[in-house]
Amino acid sequence: xxxxxxxxxxxxxxxxxxxxxxxxxxxxxxxxxxxxxxxxxxxxxxxxxxxxxxxxxxxxxxxxxxxxxxxxxxxxxxxxxxxxxxxxxxxxxxxxxxxxxxxxxxxxxxxxxxxxxxxxxxxxxxxxxxxxxxxxxxxxxxxxxxxxxxxxxxxxxxxxxxxxxxxxxxxxxxxxxxxxxxxxxxxxxxxxxxxxxxxxxxxxxxxxxxxxxxxxxxxxxxxxxxxxxxxxxxxxxxxxxxxxxxxxxxxxxxxxxxxxxxxxxxxxxxxxxxxxxxxxxxxxxxxxxxxxxxxxxxxxxxxxxxxxxxxxxxxxxxxxxxxxxxxxxxxxxxxxxxxxxxxxxxxxxx
Numbered sequence: 001x002x003x004x005x006x007x008x009x010x011x012x013x014x015x016x017x018x019x020x021x022x023x024x025x026x027x028x029x030x031x032x033x034x035x036x037x038x039x040x041x042x043x044x045x046x047x048x049x050x051x052x053x054x055x056x057x058x059x060x061x062x063x064x065x066x067x068x069x070x071x072x073x074x075x076x077x078x079x080x081x082x083x084x085x086x087x088x089x090x091x092x093x094x095x096x097x098x099x100x101x102x103x104x105x106x107x108x109x110x111x112x113x114x115x116x117x118x119x120x121x122x123x124x125x126x127x128x129x130x131x132x133x134x135x136x137x138x139x140x141x142x143x144x145x146x147x148x149x150x151x152x153x154x155x156x157x158x159x160x161x162x163x164x165x166x167x168x169x170x171x172x173x174x175x176x177x178x179x180x181x182x183x184x185x186x187x188x189x190x191x192x193x194x195x196x197x198x199x200x201x202x203x204x205x206x207x208x209x210x211x212x213x214x215x216x217x218x219x220x221x222x223x224x225x226x227x228x229x230x231x232x233x234x235x236x237x238x239x240x241x242x243x244x245x246x247x248x249x250x251x252x253x254x255x256x257x258x259x260x261x262x263x264x265x266x267x268x269x270x271x272x273x274x275x276x277x278x279x280x281x282x283x284x285x286x287x288x289x290x291x292x293x294x295x296x297x298x299x300x301x302x303x304x305x306x307x308x309x310x311x312x313x314x315x316x317x318x319x320x321x322x323x324x325x326x327x328x329x330x331x332x333x334x335x336x337x338x339x340x341x342x343x344x345x346x347x348x349x350x
Contacts, residue, residue: 021034021035021037021041021042021108022037022107022108023035023105023106023108024104025072025103025106026103027102029069031049031050031054033046034049038108041108042057042058042060044058063085064093064108067080075097077094077096077097078094078095079092079095080092080093081093081111082111091108092108092109092110092111093106093107093109141164143207143208143209143210147207148160148161148164163207185322186230186322186323187230187232189228190228190229192227193224193226193227194224194280194342195221195261197234197235198261199218200235201235201238201242201259202218202242202259205243212257215249215255215256215257216242216258217257217259218258219258219259219260219261220259220260220261224261224262224263225263225278225344225345226344227323227342227343227344227345229342233319236315236319237316237320237327238282238340240312240313240315241340242257242282244282244312244338245282245284245338248284248287248336249285249286254285255286256284257285260280261280263279264277264278264279265277268341275344276341276342277343277344278341278343279342281340282337283335283337283338284337285334285336287334288331288332288334288336289331289336313327316340320341320342323342324342324343325343327340327341328341
């Protein structure tokens with residue numbers, strides 16, 4: 001729309017480019033910014049919305065204001081699913097509270113029925129998502145560099161240097177994956193052993209955080225057939241799941257994380273007509289996922305972390321979908337498991 005004011009709150013360029021309506025509010029639930037999609041959806045310009053009380057602008061604005069006020073009052077993310085707000089609905093509303101900026105970002109998404117594939121969540125927040133994905137390999141590089149500084153054995157130092165080279169190469173490949181403004185695409189595909197993938201992810205996490213070594217346990221099926229996929233992207237998915245689990249158990253008196261692999265032919269082991277029997281599970285004994293989030297946990301900008309970006313699981317679900325797989329979870333206090341489900345490599349299937 002013509003004459004749009006500059007954003008008065010820290011809106012990222014990726015948010016302006018998002019394919020869904022995004023609105024931002026101050027800690028007292030006062031409207032501060034909207035992207036073009038939100039303006040078109042509401043039929044109101046951001047300049048007009050700033051002139052008065054947001055909740056009085058239209059019946060739809062009144063409904064949105066209620067969700068935002070709840071998030072501001074509780075200082076937490078509030079999710080409302082299946083809201084009927086006029087034509088094109090129903091919609092899922094995600095009002096994400098940020099302690100860092102003392103603000104609420106409201107995302108408006110098409111409603112997803114319970115049990116829908118988590119990987120159907122739209123990919124947005126491209127620039128911030130890329131930065132998020134580079135944090136884990138960079139932490140691994142830093143950890144290996146610190147070990148080299150203390151290492152007196154030349155052979156051990158050379159081995160650590162090789163790990164740094166491998167991680168830097170992976171960072172370069174990840175950046176190349178995202179070079180088209182967040183257009184995630186599979187790179188070189190090949191047979192991937194999920195057990196080896198899990199071990200490499202665990203070793204990377206331990207290099208970045210040595211205290212994780214005593215927390216991580218493994219339970220692998222040694223007879224698991226390979227997956228046909230992009231190893232770099234699949235490794236990043238497992239790293240995200242491990243990092244989330246570490247964050248969840250950090251304050252637990254007896255933190256535990258178990259990484260499992262298995263062959264599963266149960267009712268959840270397919271996406272449509274596509275079988276996904278190969279399962280990698282990251283299980284932790286943290287507090288669990290709040291019931292209010294539900295499937296919204298895979299939506300960009302939705303997070304249970306006070307200072308989180310809510311992007312890691314959205315990325316992971318998208319990568320699972322690109323591999324004709326899916327990402328789902330089961331959670332209760334003291335027991336949460338995220339399941340990465342993938343198909344068998346075609347050669348094995350035949």
